[in-house]
Amino acid sequence: MTRRGGPAESSKKVKLLDQVRLALRVSHYSQRTEEAYVRWIRRFVLFHGRQHPAGMGEQEVAQFLSHLAREGKVSASTQSQAASAIIFLYKKVLRRRIDRADGVFMIVGPMVAFEKLRVPAWLEIHEPEAEPIRFEIDSAVAVNAPPKAFSRTWLTTPVEPEARGGAAASPGALDSGESP
Numbered sequence: 001m002t003r004r005g006g007p008a009e010s011s012k013k014v015k016l017l018d019q020v021r022l023a024l025r026v027s028h029y030s031q032r033t034e035e036a037y038v039r040w041i042r043r044f045v046l047f048h049g050r051q052h053p054a055g056m057g058e059q060e061v062a063q064f065l066s067h068l069a070r071e072g073k074v075s076a077s078t079q080s081q082a083a084s085a086i087i088f089l090y091k092k093v094l095r096r097r098i099d100r101a102d103g104v105f106m107i108v109g110p111m112v113a114f115e116k117l118r119v120p121a122w123l124e125i126h127e128p129e130a131e132p133i134r135f136e137i138d139s140a141v142a143v144n145a146p147p148k149a150f151s152r153t154w155l156t157t158p159v160e161p162e163a164r165g166g167a168a169a170s171p172g173a174l175d176s177g178e179s180p
Contacts, residue, residue: 016052016093017042023092040085053089058098061086112137 014022017038024034041053047064048056065083068074074082090098112121123135 016045019093020089023088027092036081037085037088040082041089044082044086044089053086054094054096061098 020038020041021034024037029037044061044064045051045053047067048060051060061083064086065079068079068082087098090096110121121137123137125133125135
């Protein structure tokens with residue numbers, strides 16, 4: 001017979017949601033955030049038939065978030081909170097990166113200040129069987145544009161050397177025909 005707290009009890013595995021709660025508390029998240037994140041992670045696991053998240057990846061995360069938008073009809077901010085909870089799970093609890101199904105991932109460099117903006121000093125886009133593309137950021141301009149304006153095609157379009165001087169250096173001026 002073992003005493004309470006002895007070897008038999010301490011060898012039990014800690015449940016996933018208890019690991020999430022502990023990681024949230026160690027990271028000093030609020031009680032309300034803890035409750036919301038645990039709820040979203042539970043829904044994610046149940047959505048995929050109680051499959052452990054360690055065996056899932058980007059595709060399953062995308063399926064869940066798409067389900068929330070289509071069938072759940074949740075707002076963008078609610079979907080964002082669900083995504084944040086799942087990213088926290090993978091990053092802080094499972095200690096693994098979620099890769100996209102096509103193998104593409106991006107590495108963001110340290111944040112630096114340009115005037116009143118904080119932007120990464122560099123970005124790298126990695127694709128399978130291709131050299132990484134690295135963008136060194138040496139200036140920043142605040143732009144009010146839809147997110148699709150900054151597609152990979154836009155980012156990799158060469159800029160004419162004479163146009164590098166100022167804000168008008170953006171390729172196609174965001175494809176709107178207007179100058180910024």
